[in-house]
Amino acid sequence: MNLKNIDSSLGPYPFENYRSWYALTDFINGQTVERLNPLKGKISAQAELVSMETCLMENEELNATVGCSNSVDREHPIRTRFVDPQGLPIMKIREGYEIRFLAIPQLNANENRVGIDYTDRLERVIRQLNGDWKQLLAEIQFAFACFLIGQVFEGFEQWKRFIHLLCCCPSALGPRSDMFIAFIRVLFFELKECPTDFFVDIVSRDNFLTTTLSMLFANIRDSDTAPPELKKKSMQFKAYLTKEFKWDFECD
16 A cells, blocks of 8 residues: 555644544553444444343343243233333343443442552452453543543443542552553543543532542552652642642542
8 A cells, every 4th residue: 555645635634633642542452442342333422222121022032041021912911121229211232332341340439538458359350351451551541532532421430430440459559550650641641631620520519530539649658569650650640630620639
């Protein structure tokens, strides 16, 4: 392929955005895309949702397994319904259209205090990635890009789950110091794309990031195994966020 001949027929590349885009996606590679991309190959902010009843009707094998049917006849006079505690139908993304994010072990969102250690769960996630922590950061970037560019809310939720997990792993700060140094850099460039009030919960007025990052900064500060470079990067990042966003990271 003669790129010089093709170049004259192409529009100008927006090089003013190249550095930002590279910084937001530098851990993502072909392996990341192949692993996370929906089987149907399309990521959409308006994912196709179907009810559990529809899934039951469309999956004859599942019908046989669970011993129920959604057809109404003499033998089955009542149609199977799946509802949540509020009585609303349970919806799910149609199979093949969901982004194949990693399943992160359950975390208690209400436990936001120094001393919590989810290192065992972090290591479990890294083992799912064949020990490659760079693929963990790649998924964080992929999730954030899906939300930033595609307005995919599940991308934002997965991003938050990863942030919460990584901020609560004090025992990993020494053994995984390279990962945490890279994680701070990834977060730095992502937060440059967000307005200052973006992470504030409208109901509680709590800021998700100040709550979780305060744990990360405190864990790094108090760690006996975190190397000096990680402590330095943490202090610089904390100072930047305090100055730029006026966030308070003092833990109770």
